[in-house]
Amino acid sequence: MEEEKTAMKRLIRLVAVLMLTSMIFTACAPAAEEPVVIEDEWGLMTFTPGSKVTLGVSSALAGAYAVYGQDMLNGVDLAIADFGGTLQGWELVSKGGDDGCEGAPAVTVAEQFAADPTLLAVIGPMCSGSVVPASDIYAEHNIIMVTPSSTAVVVTARGYENLFRLVANDDLQAEVTVDFLRKDLGLSTLAVLHDQSIYGQGIAEAVHGKFAAAGGDVTGIEGITRGDVDYSAVIATTLAGNPEAVYYGGMDAEGALIISQLRSAGFEGVFFGPDGIKSKPTFIDASGGAAEGSYATFGAVGGATGYDEWEVRFTELYDAPVAYAPGSYDSALIILQAADAVAQVDSDGNLVIGRKALADKIRATPFAGITGALEFTATGDLGKVSITVFHVENGDFVDVKKVDFGD
Amino acid sequence: MTILSSNNVTKRFGGLVAVDQFDLDLRELTIHSIIGPNGAGKTTFFNCVTGFYAPEEGDIYFNGTSLKGLQPDRIAHLGIARTYQNIRLFANMSTIENILVGQHPRLKASMVDAILHTPRYHKEEEEALEEANRLVQFVGLVGLGDHLARNLPYGAQRRLEIARALASKPKLMLLDEPTAGMNPHESAEMMRFIQNLRDELEITILLIEHDMRVVMGISEIITVLDYGVKIAEGPPEEIQRNPRVIEAYLGRGAASGLGQNST
Amino acid sequence: MGFDLSSFIEQLLNGLTVGSFYALIALGYSMVYGVLTMINFAHGEIFMVGAYVGLYTINRLVDVGLYDSNRILAVGITFIAGTIGAAITGVTVERLAYRPLRRAARLAPLISAIGMSIFLQEFIRLLPKMGEAITGITIGSFTLFPESLQQGVVGFLEDFGGARVKTYPGVFGVGGFDIGDIHITYSRVIILIMSVLTMIGLYFLVRYSRFGKAMRAVAEDKDIASMMGIDIDQVISRTFLIGSALAGIAGVMVGMFYLQIRPTMGFVPGIKAFTAAVLGGIGNIPGAMLGGYALGLGEVIGVQFLPAVYKDIVSFSILVLILIFKPTGILGEALAEKKM
Amino acid sequence: MKKRIASVTERVKEILSSPIGRWAFIGAVLALILIIPLMNFQQRAFWVRVIGYTGLYIILGLGLNVVVGLAGLLDLGYVAFYAIGAYAYALLASGHFDTHISFWLVLPFAALLAGFAGILLGIPVLRMRGDYLAIVTLGFGEIIRMLVTNLTDLTNGSQGLIGIDSPYLFGLELKTSTHFYYMILIFVIIAIFVTQRLDRSRVGRSWVAMREDEDAAQMVGVNTTRYKLLAFAVGAFIGGLGGAIFSAWQGSIFPDNFNIMVSINVLCLIIIGGMGSIPGVVIGSFALITLPDILRQFSDYRLLLFGFLLVVMMIARPEGFIPSQRRRLELHAEEIAHAGPSETITEGGS
């Protein structure tokens, strides 16, 4: 365990060093021997000697969605530990900001982070509803933010150069889903359910549209109420159209209820969902066996290195990852490596990082993470994305198909 | 001249007929009492007059206007005011405020006036306050204007309730057991006060009362109700002797209240 | 979509099941309202605590093998444990957060209840974390608790609460039987029978027992009730006890039949049950049962004819319509015309 | 030592109770509030945001205070009007329909629209009292949220509305938190001014009378139907105003912004502050909206502490921090007055 950790650390160091050298070579930058005047179009982050370097995590840390936020925070903490706990000698810390998965508090958290002189960058926010308003603040202050979870198409459509995201947007997941349903499984009727959230409804409607466009017959689209436990009424109307498959846009907990109630209502067809349901503890285990045979897509996984090993380590330290821990882990490492690469120590002994330099570095550097080979486009979306279709077999997710985008 | 007339008024609650084909002619400037055992329908009739209950049958006219279908606040605007058996003041408002609310039907300032403090608003509020202070004096509550209604002693609460009713300058006042809970001395004072209302302010009085001394002492005419039905009507002397009334209401020693004077 | 009788009957059955939950929880609202005229906003959380205590119990019974050897006994013990857990929580909440406010303005206990609701939810969620923090306290280099104790406590708390969705073992499975075209799952039948029996029991308790009479007397007039020799505090405590116990039963049922539980699970059913209690005429016990079933049925019938997203709109509209014509709920008394 | 502290608090009380002292205190607080955004300290932007947001809730609280505190109508669905105001502005001044109408034109419209919705809500609930009213209004709040979620063609459903225009004032784009801070401050002052004047007028008296005894109020000529609707309308108008400001400030809105917790928060703040009391609304907003942000340092224990403090505050001060003048007298009075028949006294006095 301890050995693995140091091994990992060494590996990361190595990658970082390689990157740094490659950058120096490719950019033909002058060797930084003389104390140079450090400049940056967006301004500089200056960390005085002895100060900490903070990674902010904006997510739901208290209340209903806290379980996801805590998961993110754990992912970031593990990343900091794997990175060695310091950035060129400056101590690295994570700092959670509870946004409750809502807009207004997310903005408050953004202001709080923005005022923190030790802040390096932000991982999150988790929910699209918080990302949209909070990113305005981050953009205003040129703070780098990487969201591991917000899938709404609109997030990256506003031209913010400081914003990155580590998941595929709804459209791509929907495309793979529909393709799989139509071609691989050869199905022609589908009923769609969603949880009326930004995330769930967004992806459900995308699937709905694409399935119809692909010549399939959508027998109905219905919304459910989050927090209810008995969905038998809506399930009965859903099944009234005799669909071959049911697609559910939403999160794992409700997903588990829906699949088990679908099965007890006698539904024997295919159940399909997005990355929100791809959770072993809260979807497969919570469904009491009913989830067996279900499908889920999960984005950004492809070329992943060392995920299984990582999962073991993570589980040992915290608990099984819920949803966004891997993405948060990768997000944090991407930031840290880029920061390591562009950071300089000025003549006063301060660690100085250019904001735009950091953003450019992140955008320019491909990263081999546990969630896949990650590379960003100009808009902050993943350039090469692969979407994997998972099948639940014997109580676990097994990947059955992988589609690559962006090549 | 008749100020209030009730024609054939019937009010039912489920199977129970609380007021049964009740006729009443109330002449202007009289003091008229309604007596009868508990549950005889007296208060129910008050509630029909003031618009809280809609009678199933019959009609009530006030100065020739039918009250049918009118809401209590409209009826208040027409000039009828009342008090309650168990005092119902605005407990957490001051004496003055209670009276100011009582003046409601006579005030005209709108919400906009109130926000902008227009001259009209100022003038009206000033006059209203003046009038309220006058009423405080009239009912003998001087010095208690700022007290919350709920803090007033019992007798003062009764008087404040009357002052609030007077604030709308009514033509008819319905008093529901105004001397309940008072000792003979206080009751006598209240009797004089009620007579004053009629004599000085020219208000017609319709009274529900259990205290026979009060009833017999100030009423010009008495109506007796039993199980919603009018069983007698007439001047006090006549009622006192009416055998039906004695049987249903007054009892043999009838006099419980009255007769005591001779003890 | 044509009308399909068998699916309609299935839907009615669904409605009755959901209605049972609403009714069981609504009863607690109504009873508490009856004696204190306050909305116990934390009632949904008491239901949640019941589910958690039940989960802990059944998992231990699985560990010791009783669950496999005698399932009926294990389920019975689980129900009892969940019921007791909820009851204790309810009584404690009353004692700490409501009793000091017995004489305060009407809305003060409501706010206290809202605070309690947030507190309980977060308390269950943070249990393991708090356990870790407290047992991990060090004074200088001296640890206050031995490591084994710390592990034991944290282990227990992790088994008990925490932020994650927790799962009951699938006691009843998804099996069922058919009558003609109508498919009925065992679980629904069991829920229905259990709820109805519980409610009949409650009805007799309130109607005929010494406690029931005392409770109704306290609901009407506390001073006079105490003149009769009734200990008001005790009656209120017991009312909370019974109301919370019913919520606990509902909590364990939800766990057993829908498997998953989480700290936030009390909120939506809490609101629905409150709606049901008002629909039936708040403070009125048969009314709460009727309101629960009416709401459950109203929801499924609504979904038959309108998109499911309008389900809650339909149920609230039914509520408004009924209250417009009967402002005190279906069985509510022609209330509060203060005796004039 | 203890004595010394006591004498100091005594002295402070004395100063605050004299009119000059009180005005000086209010002036000092106001001056502090005025200059906060101009000061230079590390967390300035954060505090400007938090206090600005608190101001927004003061506006909402003043609106709901009319309905609950003055007129005595327990409204648990106040968020509906906030949502209507927010959506009205977002729809009329964004790329959604590509209409970009000026904030200053939409603002009164949004508020009027919300006020109208208040009347619509008011009509069916006229005959309901107390807790029946509470549940129906709660339902109304939920219905509005469900409608904005599901009327996708109009509101863009759960995906929300983004890119909402900033207001312009004399050519200046009001964009930063500081701008909104001052704008909200001005609206807070206006709202205090208006509600205070209403409270002390014939209208306010009628509301309070209705709260105290609806039947008796009607019998002295108060048209309770009209005054109930008026209370709903005024409350909703102010709520709609707050909603429009919110959507302009945040620049994007989603149905989830308008959940039931908003209503509950606003209700809690007016009760914690002291029902019917305008200074109470201000203090209550700081206690309920600022406090959770202060509790941020406790990270995930934040809500746990918040729930706990809510209970403690209520038990410590059941009448709220600053009970309204009328109510304060009343509470004092409880000790004086003989226990009336409706009182529920189980133990001895005090």
Next chain:
Amino acid sequence: MPLLEIQNVHAYYGNIQALKGISLHVDQGEIVTLIGANGAGKTTTLRVISCLLKPRQGSVLLDGQDLSEFKAHQVVNQGVAMVPEGRGVFSKLSVMENLELGAYSRSDKAEIQEDLERVFEIFPRLRERRSQVGGTLSGGEQQMLSTARALMARPSLLVMDEPSMGLAPVLIESVFESLIEINKQGTTILLVEQNAHMALQVATRGYVLQTGEIVLSDSVEGLRKNAMVQKAYLGIE
């Protein structure tokens, strides 16, 4: 030893003194009346006796035992039953249930049944209405029920608060007749009344309470002749 003895009781609501050191006693078998105007402190005295209000000074002794150590609901166990002002009938409970609650603190089933028969004898009207809900009774019947309910506790002392209030004259007579009957059967009665006429007809002794103080204590005959009583309470000028 008197059955009930109130010694120098001072009672307050907050800082307002409602009772300023009153003393009175009721002997076994008596009917004693306490006369006073509204606000004189009658109800406060009763609240003190029923332990709903703790006196700040002084004591209430029942059969020599200090009542102050008891809570309100325990007083009835000590043998004091109340007929509250306004009757206090549980309007949603049936007549039988009301009577059963009167015997709430007792567990002797057989004797309860006996007492039930006894009160039905005194108030035959209640037997007819036993299954009717309290709220549907007439005012006089409610007064009967309230009195019968108190008797169900088999009290040694029956305390009645304004039984004549709001009743038609014809009913007041019958209430007082039943009161005498109850007394004859062995129950001591403390009668708090405003209606001095009636109270002085049935009682043996009386006290006059004014603004929290006992100003007069005498036999009924003595009180009737007292000029102050005649003026303020009997209305004889």
